[in-house]
Amino acid sequence: MKMTEYIKETRSEMSHVNWPSREQTIRYTVLVIVTSIATAALLGVADLVFSKLLTLLF
Numbered sequence: 001m002k003m004t005e006y007i008k009e010t011r012s013e014m015s016h017v018n019w020p021s022r023e024q025t026i027r028y029t030v031l032v033i034v035t036s037i038a039t040a041a042l043l044g045v046a047d048l049v050f051s052k053l054l055t056l057l058f
Contacts, residue, residue: 020028
């Protein structure tokens with residue numbers, strides 16, 4: 001396949017993509033950030049608890 005043909009087909013396919021709106025993109029980005037922070041906090045607390053338990057046992 002020639003490069004120009006590939007680029008034409010790619011452009012054609014990209015026009016069929018249903019892109020999210022700006023508001024949806026912002027909302028999903030905030031959701032990912034909040035979920036990541038919550039997961040990090042949960043894992044941090046679990047690490048702290050297990051570290052303290054191990055310190056008490058040994």
